[in-house]
Amino acid sequence: MSPQEESDCPRFDQAHSFSSSDRRISALVRHLTVPTHASPMDSISAAPTSAFGTADSVFAHVVQAPEDPILGVTVAYNKDPSPNKLNLGVGAYRTEEGKPLVLNVVRRAEQQLVNDRSRVKEYLPIIGLAEFNKLSAKLIFGAESPAILENRVTTVQCLSGTGSLRVGAEFLARHYHERTIYIPVPTWGNHPKVFTLGGLSVKTYRYYDPATRGLNFQGLLEDLGSAPSGAIVLLHACAHNPTGVDPTLEQWEQIRQLMRSKGLLPFFDSAYQGFASGRLDADAQSIRMFVADGGECLVAQSYAKNMGLYGERVGAFSIVCKSADVARRVESQLKLVIRPMYSNPPIHGASIVATILRDRDMYNEWTVELKAMADRIISMRHELFDALRARGTPGDWSHIIKQIGMFTFTGLNSEQVAFMTKEYHIYMTSDGRISMAGLSSRTVPHLADAIHAAVTRMG
Amino acid sequence: MASRAILQSRQGISVISGARWMSSWWKNVEPAPKDPILGVTEAFLADPSPNKVNVGVGAYRDDNGKPVVLACVREAERRIAGNMKMEYLPMGGSVKMVEETLKLAYGENSDLLKDKRIAAVQALSGTGACRLFADYQKRFKPESQIYIPVPTWANHHNIWRDAQVPQRTFHYYHPATRGLDFASLMDDIKNAPNGSFFLLHACAHNPTGVDPSEEQWREISHQFKVKGHFAFFDMAYQGFASGDPERDAKAIRIFLEDGHLIGCAQSYAKNMGLYGQRVGCLSVVCEDEKQAVAVKSQLQQLARPMYSNPPVHGALIVSTILGDPELKNLWLKEVKMMADRIIGMRIALRENLEKLGSPLSWEHITNQIGMFCYSGMTPEQVDRLASNFHIYMTRNGRISMAGVTTGNVGYLANAIHEVTKSV
Numbered sequence: 001m002s003p004q005e006e007s008d009c010p011r012f013d014q015a016h017s018f019s020s021s022d023r024r025i026s027a028l029v030r031h032l033t034v035p036t037h038a039s040p041m042d043s044i045s046a047a048p049t050s051a052f053g054t055a056d057s058v059f060a061h062v063v064q065a066p067e068d069p070i071l072g073v074t075v076a077y078n079k080d081p082s083p084n085k086l087n088l089g090v091g092a093y094r095t096e097e098g099k100p101l102v103l104n105v106v107r108r109a110e111q112q113l114v115n116d117r118s119r120v121k122e123y124l125p126i127i128g129l130a131e132f133n134k135l136s137a138k139l140i141f142g143a144e145s146p147a148i149l150e151n152r153v154t155t156v157q158c159l160s161g162t163g164s165l166r167v168g169a170e171f172l173a174r175h176y177h178e179r180t181i182y183i184p185v186p187t188w189g190n191h192p193k194v195f196t197l198g199g200l201s202v203k204t205y206r207y208y209d210p211a212t213r214g215l216n217f218q219g220l221l222e223d224l225g226s227a228p229s230g231a232i233v234l235l236h237a238c239a240h241n242p243t244g245v246d247p248t249l250e251q252w253e254q255i256r257q258l259m260r261s262k263g264l265l266p267f268f269d270s271a272y273q274g275f276a277s278g279r280l281d282a283d284a285q286s287i288r289m290f291v292a293d294g295g296e297c298l299v300a301q302s303y304a305k306n307m308g309l310y311g312e313r314v315g316a317f318s319i320v321c322k323s324a325d326v327a328r329r330v331e332s333q334l335k336l337v338i339r340p341m342y343s344n345p346p347i348h349g350a351s352i353v354a355t356i357l358r359d360r361d362m363y364n365e366w367t368v369e370l371k372a373m374a375d376r377i378i379s380m381r382h383e384l385f386d387a388l389r390a391r392g393t394p395g396d397w398s399h400i401i402k403q404i405g406m407f408t409f410t411g412l413n414s415e416q417v418a419f420m421t422k423e424y425h426i427y428m429t430s431d432g433r434i435s436m437a438g439l440s441s442r443t444v445p446h447l448a449d450a451i452h453a454a455v456t457r458m459g
Numbered sequence: 460m461a462s463r464a465i466l467q468s469r470q471g472i473s474v475i476s477g478a479r480w481m482s483s484w485w486k487n488v489e490p491a492p493k494d495p496i497l498g499v500t501e502a503f504l505a506d507p508s509p510n511k512v513n514v515g516v517g518a519y520r521d522d523n524g525k526p527v528v529l530a531c532v533r534e535a536e537r538r539i540a541g542n543m544k545m546e547y548l549p550m551g552g553s554v555k556m557v558e559e560t561l562k563l564a565y566g567e568n569s570d571l572l573k574d575k576r577i578a579a580v581q582a583l584s585g586t587g588a589c590r591l592f593a594d595y596q597k598r599f600k601p602e603s604q605i606y607i608p609v610p611t612w613a614n615h616h617n618i619w620r621d622a623q624v625p626q627r628t629f630h631y632y633h634p635a636t637r638g639l640d641f642a643s644l645m646d647d648i649k650n651a652p653n654g655s656f657f658l659l660h661a662c663a664h665n666p667t668g669v670d671p672s673e674e675q676w677r678e679i680s681h682q683f684k685v686k687g688h689f690a691f692f693d694m695a696y697q698g699f700a701s702g703d704p705e706r707d708a709k710a711i712r713i714f715l716e717d718g719h720l721i722g723c724a725q726s727y728a729k730n731m732g733l734y735g736q737r738v739g740c741l742s743v744v745c746e747d748e749k750q751a752v753a754v755k756s757q758l759q760q761l762a763r764p765m766y767s768n769p770p771v772h773g774a775l776i777v778s779t780i781l782g783d784p785e786l787k788n789l790w791l792k793e794v795k796m797m798a799d800r801i802i803g804m805r806i807a808l809r810e811n812l813e814k815l816g817s818p819l820s821w822e823h824i825t826n827q828i829g830m831f832c833y834s835g836m837t838p839e840q841v842d843r844l845a846s847n848f849h850i851y852m853t854r855n856g857r858i859s860m861a862g863v864t865t866g867n868v869g870y871l872a873n874a875i876h877e878v879t880k881s882v
Contacts, residue, residue, distance in 0.1 A: 057720050057746045058654065058689055062599050065756040068763055071550060092546060100544045107541060114540040117533075120526040122518055123734045126497065159583075159766035166765050170621075175488050193764035296483060310547045311771035322483035332491035339494060340617035341590055341765065342583035347735035348772035 069189050070429055077427040085425035086443055088434040091241065091406045092310055093373055096440045101373070103308050105365040109355040119351075124344045126335040128157020128316075132350040135357040136316035140270060140284050140301055147291050151324035154331040156317050156338070157345045160310075161271045161302030162194060164317035168267060168298050169198025170337045171319075171330075172232060181232040181267065182224065184208070186409075186431060188241045188269075191234065200232070208243045213399035213411055215245050224258055232265045237299075238283040239272035239405020242433035246276070246404055252286045256293065266290050266297040274306045276405045278374035280367065291320055303353055305406065306370055312349025373437075377406060380439045384408075387448035393455055406437050416454040424450035495613055496853055503851040511849040512871060514862035517665065517830045518734055519797055522864045527797075529732045531789040535779040545771060550759040552581020552740075553774035559781035560740040563697060563704055564711060564723055571715070571744060578754035579742035580762060581769045584734075585695045586614060588724030588741035592691060593622030594761045595743075596656060605691075606647070606657045608632075610855065612665045615658060615693070629657070632667045637823035637835050639669050645682060654687045661694035661723070662707040663829020666857035670700070670828055676710045680717045690714055691722040698730040700829045702798035704791070720744040727777055729830065730794050736773025801830065804863040808832075811872030819879060832858040840878040848874035 067075060073089030095101050113119060127133065133155040137148055147153050158164040173179060181200045183191050184207030192202050205227070206219030224233060235255075240246055247255060259266060268287050274280040290297050296319070303314040317334075321327040338344070356362045385400045400408050412420070412432040420426040426447060428434045439447060493501070499515030521527050551557070557579045561572055571577050582588035596603060605619045608631035619626050629651070630643035648657070659679075664670055671679060683690055692711055698704040714721050726739040741758065745751040762768070780786045809824040824832050836844075836856035844850040850871060852858050863871060 057750060059599055059743065059754055060746065060750065062750070062753050062757055064753040065760045068550065068759075071547075071763075090547070100546050102543070102545055106545075110540055110543075114536055120528055121532070121733055121735045122526050123516070123728075126494065159770070162763075162767040163765070175485065190763060190767065197761075197764045296485070304547075309545055311545045311768070313766060313768070313770040319485075321485055326483045326485045326488065329488045329490045330485050332493075333488055335494065336491045336617075337621075339586075339614060340621040341586070342737060343586040343614065344735070344737070346583075346737040346770040346773065349770065 073427050073429055076421075080425055080427070082425040084446060086427065086438065086446060088426060088428040088436075088438040088447070091305065091435045091437065093305060093308060093406070093437040094440070096376065096442075098438070098440055098443070101308055103366065103369045105356055105362050105369060106308060106352055108362065108365075109352045112355055113348075113351055121347065124157070124347050124350070126156075126338050126344050127331065128345045129347065129350040129354055131358065132157055132354040133316060135354055136301055137318055139280065139357065140273065140287060140299060140316075140318070141291055141320070142281070142284070142288055145288070145291060147320045152321050152327050154319050154321065154327040154334065156331065156334050157350050158300075158315045158317045158338075159313040159342070159345060160304050160315040161269060161300050162190060162315075163313065163345075164300030164302070164315045165191070165194045165269060166198050167317050167334065167337050167341075168300060168319075169195045169200050170341075171334055172265075172267075172298075173199025174337070175330075175333060176232070176265070178228070178230040178232060178265070180228070181234055182227055182264075183234045184220075184236070184240070186242055187234070187236075189429075191269075195234075203227075203231075205233070207240070208245060208409065210411065213245075213396075213409065214402065215247055215251070217247070217251055221254065221258060224255070224264060225262070227262065227264060229263045230265065232267050233259060235266055235268050235286065237268045237270035237273065237286050239276035239407075241271065241405070242407050242429070242431060243409040244403025244405050244407050245399075245409070247286070249285060249289075252289055256289050259290075260293060260295055268297060268299045270299060271302040272305055272405050273301070274367070274370045275374055275377075278371040278378075280370070294322075296320055296322060303349070307353060307356070307366070309349045309352065312352070313346060314349035314353055377436045380436045380441075380444065381408065383441060383444045384436075384439065384448060387444050388451060391448055391452045393448070393452045395455060406435055408434050408436055410434055410451070412451070412454060416458050419454050419458055420450045423453065426450050499851050499853055502845065506849050506851070508849040510870065512851065512862065512867050514850065514852045514858045514860075514871070517729065517859045517861060519729060519732060519830070519861040520864070522800065522866070524862070524864050524866070527732055529790065529793045531780050531786045531793060532732060532776055534786060534789075535776045539775050539779055543771065543775060548581070548768045548771050548774065550580070550762050550768050551755060552769045553771070553778055555778040555782060556738070556774040557581055557740055559778055560725055560727075561742060563781075564694060564708055564725055564740075564742065565715065566705075566708070566712065569715070575748040576745050576751050577742050578745055578751040578758060579740055580755060580758045581774055582724070582739045582741045582762075583737045583766070583769060584728050584739040585693060585724050585726030586618065586739075587737065587769075588726070588739045589615065589618045589693060590622065591741050591758060591761055591765075592722050592724060592743070593619045593624055595758055597622050597624050598761070599757070600656070603654075603656050603689075606651060606655055608658065608660070608664070610666055611658070611660070612693075619658075627651075631664070632669055632833065634835065637667075637669070637833060638826065639671055639675070641671070641675055645678065648679065648682045648686065648688065651686065651688065654689070656689045656691060657683070659690055659692050659710070661692040661697070661710050663696035663700035663831075665695065665829070666831050666853070666855060667833040668827025668829050668831045669823075669833065671710070673709060673713070676713050680714045680719065683714070683719060684717055689722070690719055691724070693724045695724075695726040696729055696829050697725065698791070698794040699798055699801075702795035702802075704730075704794065715744070720746070727773070730797075731777065731780070731790065733773050733776060736776065737770060738773035738777055801860045804860050804865075804868060805832065807865070807868045808860075808863060808872055811869055812876060815872060815876040817876050817880060830859055830861050832860055834858050834875070836875070836879060843878045844874055848877070850874050 077087040137155040205223035209216035273283045276283045299318045301316045304310045388397045410432045414430040503513040604625040629647035633640035697707045700707045728734045809821045812821045834856040838854040
């Protein structure tokens with residue numbers, strides 16, 4: 001405003017002690033003041049429908065979104081004042097003391113990075129840290145994988161598992177002839193949105209059998225068998241989330257043959273390599289079977305859990321192609337997906353991973369720590385199973401020790417879950433999924449009590 | 460072929476089959492064109508010449524041409540190393556980092572902050588902030604378009620295109636004057652339908668370095684009010700333009716004074732040298748706190764299926780620095796130092812060209828501001844700079860002044876003079 005205008009204008013805004021409504025009134029007053037100085041713009045009168053004189057938001061119609069069902073659990077947990085509360089929601093590893101864990105080897109890697117004064121923070125290339133990409137491919141496909149040796153794999157650094165899935169989905173939506181992806185029922189809550197926003201349409205295939213609390217293998221084969229040729233199929237590489245139910249190797253082989261015979265495109269989500277059985281190679285078997293037959297597939301890898309790098313958002317997306325030439329072209333197109341999304345990925349977490357994977361000692365140290373985490377989870381499974389048996393809790397709870405990975409699909413229904421939250425301050429997702437990582441020897445009895453009460457009182 | 464596979468497996472023969480005969484699903488995938496900006500660095504790296512100069516990518520270099528990690532950043536990293544839990548941040552990112560970041564853009568004592576009227580989330584640097592906003596715009600104003608200045612950072616077009624928001628352009632750069640085409644800009648603002656969405660560079664316009672004056676910003680803001688337009692500010696260079704973050708936020712403050720409910724993308728890539736950490740912030744000013752809560756929740760809904768939650772490391776560096784008065788002061792000093800060096804290089808480059816007796820006017824080098832100078836050179840001249848002189852810049856003639864040093868400014872001036880003197 002010109003000095004002339006300013007003197008015409010009541011100066012409410014100078015009094016800081018005024019309330020927010022006073023401040024808004026003063027802002028409106030400033031809008032309503034007609035400028036008195038001559039300017040070339042004066043000949044334009046305000047359009048009748050213009051916003052002149054109002055402060056209406058163009059987004060006034062935006063309603064509050066519901067809480068994310070998984071992350072919302074932690075929000076609710078944080079609000080609870082009870083000393084007995086237990087967070088079994090998010091799949092983040094906890095120690096026996098219930099504390100988050102930063103792996104020793106990760107600390108070592110971080111120190112190395114901090115102490116290296118030659119390191120800079122420049123932009124990574126669009127596809128991320130080259131060494132990280134190579135090492136990640138070796139980790140999941142095996143260092144001697146023919147696909148790697150033949151340069152048929154393109155691997156790009158992405159933002160953890162979510163980012164890898166999203167980049168993959170966007171790539172498929174642009175370059176693949178089929179736009180439908182089949183996802184298992186149930187699956188990680190974020191999967192449908194990732195694929196939908198990525199431009200694919202989502203269908204389902206049967207997976208979990210509530211009656212057995214195991215795999216509905218027949219249903220799976222039927223549903224994949226009736227999918228249109230070329231359809232994309234999402235497969236959890238190991239430690240299925242949320243059920244913890246994995247196919248056996250023999251079942252995987254059947255799935256592979258069926259998919260290859262129908263030309264279905266495998267899209268693996270590998271979020272728990274090493275975390276399921278405690279052995280990195282064993283947990284990658286499903287993927288390696290598909291790669292070994294010479295066919296193509298997509299793989300999203302996350303280091304959130306197995307290296308405890310959750311918040312650093314470290315992951316890798318790979319496409320195994322028929323030829324090196326195809327892999328190169330595919331890689332160039334992946335860049336076009338990534339650049340308008342975030343330009344290039346964050347450097348810190350990938351540097352930690354590369355530091356660890358490239359060093360024999362650190363790699364070995366990592367495998368030991370990883371196995372310790374996986375072993376602790378397995379022992380929690382056994383403790384919970386034993387505790388329920390000791391209480392004579394009705395039902396067959398053997399699925400707790402049969403399921404694998406971070407989660408147990410308890411089979412509890414949403415009413416029982418709500419009861420457990422209200423009466424016992426147990427926080428879990430309403431589908432009955434509990435994160436075993438959130439349990440300790442100390443808290444297992446409390447959970448067992450809660451389950452027992454829920455089952456006996458609420459049927 | 461498929462039935463043979465099943466038959467063999469029933470017979471108990473272990474056979475890997477069924478896939479070898481199939482051709483690739485990706486046969487028809489074309490090789491993508493190289494990114495025009497990042498491709499320059501690739502070409503530079505491949506050049507063996509000892510005289511090569513990279514004035515392509517906008518990443519700051521010191522007077523020795525070396526990348527810089529700010530002292531405040533090193534100290535922050537030292538403090539946080541070994542202490543980080545690395546747990547997931549909330550979907551909206553680090554609350555502390557966002558709070559400090561909003562203070563920078565909106566002013567420490569902003570009423571908007573006091574009244575909690577700003578919906579804000581941590582984003583993946585400037586790109587991520589723009590993309591989140593574009594997705595949000597698509598979802599909640601599906602009939603809207605985005606007006607983008609000519610020229611602009613090339614990736615802006617990609618971002619809104621991938622968000623499926625239709626684009627239009629508005630006049631900005633005036634090639635004849637190598638300055639702002641203010642009259643055409645104002646015409647475009649007036650002629651756009653009421654309530655249009657505009658992308659504005661808050662300061663240090665990329666790639667031209669041409670910014671409206673304060674008076675011009677006031678007129679733009681006024682006309683925006685008349686038309687009810689939405690202003691989305693991309694602020695990637697706060698502090699980097701003039702050396703003073705408060706001054707560089709002037710355009711935004713003018714709009715806020717006028718009551719506009721703006722959107723803003725902020726980046727710490729350049730001004731804190733955190734390029735590869737991908738730290739930034741997206742904010743949307745709302746009518747009241749309730750609306751801000753709603754809008755923030757919707758921004759989170761867009762982030763969740765893209766990357767779930769943003770990276771923690773860079774955010775922690777930022778909040779460590781901005782949350783500590785001593786470190787913050789150190790940062791302000793270092794930002795000013797970077798800006799001053801660039802301003803010094805602008806003066807040196809212009810003086811060198813004038814001393815060489817160039818027939819052209821090079822005033823624009825010192826009139827323009829920020830990291831880039833829009834030299835006015837043609838693509839052919841740029842190509843000759845690369846092939847004859849091993850000097851690399853984007854083909855629009857944009858020079859990243861950050862790549863200019865006392866060591867190479869003479870060589871650069873000479874080369875520019877050589878390719879332009881017969882124009």
